[in-house]
Amino acid sequence: xxxxxxxxxxxxxxxxxxxxxxxxxxxxxxxxxxxxxxxxxxxxxxxxxxxxxxxxxxxxxxxxxxxxxxxxxxxxxxxxxxxxxxxxxxxxxxxxxxxxxxxxxxxxxxxxxxxxxxxxxxxxxxxxxxxxxxxxxxxxxxxxxxxxxxxxxxxxxxxxxxxxxxxxxxxxxxxxxxxxxxxxxxxxxxxxxxxxxxxxxxxxxxxxxxxxxxxxxxxxxxxxxxxxxxxxxxxxxxxxxxxxxxxxxxxxxxxxxxxxxxxxxx
Amino acid sequence: xxxxxxxxxxxxxxxxxxxxxxxxxxxxxxxxxxxxxxxxxxxxxxxxxxxxxxxxxxxxxxxxxxxxxxxxxxxxxxxxxxxxxxxxxxxxxxxxxxxxxxxxxxxxxxxxxxxxxxxxxxxxxxxxxxxxxxxxxxxxxxxxxxxxxxxxxxxxxxxxxxxxxxxxxxxxxxxxxxxxxxxxxxxxxxxxxxxxxxxxxxxxxxxxxxxxxxxxxxxxxxxxxxxxxxxxxxxxxxxxxxxxxxxxxxxxxxxxxxxxxxx
Numbered sequence: 001x002x003x004x005x006x007x008x009x010x011x012x013x014x015x016x017x018x019x020x021x022x023x024x025x026x027x028x029x030x031x032x033x034x035x036x037x038x039x040x041x042x043x044x045x046x047x048x049x050x051x052x053x054x055x056x057x058x059x060x061x062x063x064x065x066x067x068x069x070x071x072x073x074x075x076x077x078x079x080x081x082x083x084x085x086x087x088x089x090x091x092x093x094x095x096x097x098x099x100x101x102x103x104x105x106x107x108x109x110x111x112x113x114x115x116x117x118x119x120x121x122x123x124x125x126x127x128x129x130x131x132x133x134x135x136x137x138x139x140x141x142x143x144x145x146x147x148x149x150x151x152x153x154x155x156x157x158x159x160x161x162x163x164x165x166x167x168x169x170x171x172x173x174x175x176x177x178x179x180x181x182x183x184x185x186x187x188x189x190x191x192x193x194x195x196x197x198x199x200x201x202x203x204x205x206x207x208x209x210x211x212x213x214x215x216x217x218x219x220x221x222x223x224x225x226x227x228x229x230x231x232x233x234x235x236x237x238x239x240x241x242x243x244x245x246x247x248x249x250x251x252x253x254x255x256x257x258x259x260x261x262x263x264x265x266x
Numbered sequence: 267x268x269x270x271x272x273x274x275x276x277x278x279x280x281x282x283x284x285x286x287x288x289x290x291x292x293x294x295x296x297x298x299x300x301x302x303x304x305x306x307x308x309x310x311x312x313x314x315x316x317x318x319x320x321x322x323x324x325x326x327x328x329x330x331x332x333x334x335x336x337x338x339x340x341x342x343x344x345x346x347x348x349x350x351x352x353x354x355x356x357x358x359x360x361x362x363x364x365x366x367x368x369x370x371x372x373x374x375x376x377x378x379x380x381x382x383x384x385x386x387x388x389x390x391x392x393x394x395x396x397x398x399x400x401x402x403x404x405x406x407x408x409x410x411x412x413x414x415x416x417x418x419x420x421x422x423x424x425x426x427x428x429x430x431x432x433x434x435x436x437x438x439x440x441x442x443x444x445x446x447x448x449x450x451x452x453x454x455x456x457x458x459x460x461x462x463x464x465x466x467x468x469x470x471x472x473x474x475x476x477x478x479x480x481x482x483x484x485x486x487x488x489x490x491x492x493x494x495x496x497x498x499x500x501x502x503x504x505x506x507x508x509x510x511x512x513x514x515x516x517x518x519x520x521x522x523x524x525x526x527x528x529x
Contacts, residue, residue: 055428075430087425091443091520101429104439132520152429 002066003188004054004079004156005030009063011049022213023049027063029207029216031156031188036227038191038199040246041209047192050214051158054190055081067156077105080154084161086145088133094144095120095129101152112151119147123177139170143177150185157182157189164194171195175202175230183228200242201230208249218249308490313497316490324479324491326498333464333476334502336392340399341460341506345453347400348407353445355408356415357437373409377402378466385471395467395475402463403456410452414445447521450514457510461503476502 009027012020024046031037039047052058053065056075065072067079080101088097095116102112120126123143125136133141142162149157162178163171179202182189193199199206200222208218224236233239294310296302304312320326355362380401384394418441426436468477476495483491 052424057424057427075428077430079428081425081428083421083425085419085421087419087422089422089440089443091446091518100426100439104426104429104431104435134522 001033002030003033003035003068004190005066006050006053007064007066009050009053009060009065011046011053011058012061024209025213025215027214027216029219031190034186034188035205036182036189036191036203038193038203038206039209040193040196040199040206040250041214042211042250043194045209045211046214047209048160051081051160051190051192054156054158055079077152078154079156079158080149080152081158081160082145082149082162084163084165086133086138086141088141088144088148090133093130093132094125094136097133097144098147098151100148105152107152115153116147116151119150120144122181123147137170138166139174142166142170142174146174146178146181150181150187155188157187159189159191161192161194163198171198172231178202179228179230196243196246197234197239199246200224200239201233202227206242206246208246218245220245305487305489308493313490313493316488317494317497320479320491320494326479326494329474329476329479330498330502332392332474333461333468333499334505336395336464336467336475337399337460337502337506340396340464341403341457343396344400344403344460345407345456348404348452348456349411349449351404352408352411353415353437353442356412356441356445362412369408373405377405378463381463381467381470384467390472392472392474394470395464395472395477398467399460399463402459406455406459407449407452410448411445414448415441418444447518450510450518453510453514454507457506458503460506461499465499 006027006029010025011023013023015021027050029037039050041047049058053060054067054072056072056079059073067076070076070078072079088094089100092100095113098116098119099109099112102109102116117126117129120129123146125140125143125147128136128140128144133144136144142165146162159178163174166174175198181187191199191202193202201224203222204227206220206222207216208220209215210217220242222242224233224238226232290310293307297304297307297309308316317326355365378398381394381398384397388394388397422440422444423436426440431439464475465477465480468475469481472478476499479495480492483489483495
């Protein structure tokens with residue numbers, strides 16, 4: 001069953017002085033139930049645009065996105081997203097932050113609270129429920145953000161470089177937590193990342209996008225067992241081969257400058 | 267860390283008190299030593315005696331009360347109006363664009379210059395004074411709220427939208443709480459400006475309030491009376507400022523601890 005699907009999606013934005021530019025063109029792929037797919041590509045290739053279309057914040061110029069078989073016409077309860085920034089509200093405690101989405105959607109407060117407590121326990125934040133975000137480390141804040149994303153029980157998670165702002169060791173732990181959670185809760189996820197290794201070890205499949213206008217130019221099925229064990233997957237000898245192929249597709253090493261030259265449109 | 271902090275507080279407090287003592291001593295005996303006549307700088311004891319006299323004879327408590335009342339009402343109405351308009355403009359870029367030249371013009375105009383006009387309109391009552399205070403408090407509050415609402419991280423708004431938040435949920439759950447720290451910064455400025463607005467109003471016309479006592483003392487050549495009035499005005503402003511700080515500490519309790527007193 002397809003949880004998330006993009007059908008021939010093209011997105012154009014108005015540029016300066018009446019020009020338009022095409023952020024993504026003719027993007028067509030789907031993510032199956034319980035599958036984790038990573039999206040990798042140079043900066044400015046429209047990865048975040050795809051994610052915003054999936055979450056219903058943008059509507060595509062051409063084509064459609066579908067979640068759980070329904071056409072995405074706006075924000076909907078099947079999807080929740082998480083960004084590089086934790087976006088925790090400084091005036092809310094960690095628990096209140098986790099409950100934000102459930103409050104907005106008017107879900108049952110008692111059930112939501114129980115669920116928030118469970119999630120915080122699972123993410124080793126149980127004793128920090130009453131603290132404020134500034135009292136937590138970057139890694140803990142990012143785990144709280146993940147708990148907030150899961151608290152509304154979405155069927156699809158859209159993750160936009162969720163770990164790129166934390167240090168390398170914290171990132172390894174967060175990758176482990178995410179992989180465990182996604183597998184246990186049988187969630188479907190689309191993960192945007194710049195980190196080739198992260199894409200390989202966390203995913204069932206990696207999609208490679210070209211530079212702007214972004215198209216899908218390659219699909220790599222990651223044939224390594226234990227998707228819920230990224231720490232072990234990391235050591236698998238096949239990883240190097242996948243990364244080499246990704247570097248090849250992204251032209252890394254030939255013109256490195258390109259990957260950082262352009263800024264992604266907001 | 268904490269040891270450093272408390273040592274700093276202790277040393278700072280001692281230094282502050284020492285400065286106060288030096289200042290009071292200089293005030294009492296300095297003018298005599300420097301042969302400055304009391305009608306230029308009345309010494310501390312003369313000013314204190316004038317204070318006692320005014321308390322009894324010149325109805326100082328009543329005048330102080332009038333001024334404090336005008337400051338309070340002017341501050342409350344001015345900040346309420348400033349906040350409301352700030353939120354409204356913050357949420358409507360079109361309205362802000364259309365109104366911005368007029369807002370800028372009004373902001374540049376010295377608000378106290380309106381005092382004679384208001385007295386012409388409303389006579390020697392408390393209303394023109396309150397109106398000047400409203401006008402002068404309005405701008406810092408409005409500008410801070412407007413900037414705060416405009417400055418909310420668009421990703422936060424998108425996060426709320428992705429949860430299917432309505433416009434009013436976005437306002438009450440994100441924009442309004444996010445605007446509170448700048449709102450309080452505006453209120454602090456407003457609380458001191460309110461005193462200026464009221465005093466100018468009272469100086470220009472009327473027969474009540476500390477501003478009136480100021481011009482009365484000046485007319486009498488009673489320097490000590492002017493001194494006492496300035497001190498009373500500072501106390502009124504200080505209390506207004508302190509009340510804002512106390513409210514701020516309660517409302518913004520979630521902020522990381524700032525410098526002692528938060529001033």
